[in-house]
Amino acid sequence: MKMVSPSLLSADFGNLQRDIEMLNQSEADWLHVDVMDGIFVPNISFGQPIVKHIKKHAQKPLDVHLMIMDPGRYVADFREAGADILTVHYEACTHLDRTLHAIRDAGMKCGVVLNPHTAVSLLEDSVQICDMVLLMSVNPGFGGQKFIENTYSKVRQLRALCDRKNPQCLIEVDGGVNVQNAPLLYEAGADVLVAGNAVFKSPDPQATIRAIKGV
Ligand code: DX5
Numbered sequence: 001m002k003m004v005s006p007s008l009l010s011a012d013f014g015n016l017q018r019d020i021e022m023l024n025q026s027e028a029d030w031l032h033v034d035v036m037d038g039i040f041v042p043n044i045s046f047g048q049p050i051v052k053h054i055k056k057h058a059q060k061p062l063d064v065h066l067m068i069m070d071p072g073r074y075v076a077d078f079r080e081a082g083a084d085i086l087t088v089h090y091e092a093c094t095h096l097d098r099t100l101h102a103i104r105d106a107g108m109k110c111g112v113v114l115n116p117h118t119a120v121s122l123l124e125d126s127v128q129i130c131d132m133v134l135l136m137s138v139n140p141g142f143g144g145q146k147f148i149e150n151t152y153s154k155v156r157q158l159r160a161l162c163d164r165k166n167p168q169c170l171i172e173v174d175g176g177v178n179v180q181n182a183p184l185l186y187e188a189g190a191d192v193l194v195a196g197n198a199v200f201k202s203p204d205p206q207a208t209i210r211a212i213k214g215v
């Protein structure tokens with residue numbers, strides 16, 4: 001599968017409705033929504049009230065990436081705010097199995113996110129209950145960072161793990177994705193690519209989304 005989930009972190013927050021409508025008209029598959037708490041990551045972005053407004057205008061599923069400590073506390077809140085897919089960091093959950101089941105039970109697709117330093121092999125006992133695994137290809141917290149090359153090998157390792165344990169599981173990559181590295185990531189086994197700066201800083205965001213997807 002070749003999907004694109006543009007990250008609204010790089011959108012113009014003063015014109016969020018305009019930017020969401022642009023994505024509604026594009027080939028984007030999902031809208032990627034980055035929630036940061038200033039503790040798990042150094043930056044603070046926005047919380048449920050803004051997600052609710054995004055949901056009001058979006059005509060595509062909301063792919064909500066929680067960069068917050070102990071995200072299990074907020075599963076019901078983000079469901080109510082309109083999340084369709086909810087991803088939580090492996091590094092931020094003491095009871096990952098419980099949190100993933102809570103996300104599913106609330107009616108959302110669930111996913112685990114791995115920071116660049118976290119080994120794919122740690123998912124051996126949880127990939128079975130994931131709809132998606134998200135590999136960070138930068139250290140989370142900010143848009144516009146440089147892609148970490150080691151990600152290709154992690155995508156291949158994860159593909160092999162999913163083939164063995166959960167072939168339905170989608171693989172998403174987030175951070176520093178652009179038109180140049182996108183085909184290599186899909187080829188390595190990624191299904192969904194998140195792109196913030198590459199899309200929103202481009203003179204023609206819709207054409208860039210198409211170029212990332214290769215259509
Ligand atoms: C980073 C966020 C990303 C970010 C990606 O912590 O999780 O989703 O918005 O932005 P780019 O594509 O500019 O690296």
Ligand code: ZN
Pocket residue numbers: 007032033034065174194
């Ligand atoms: Zn993200």
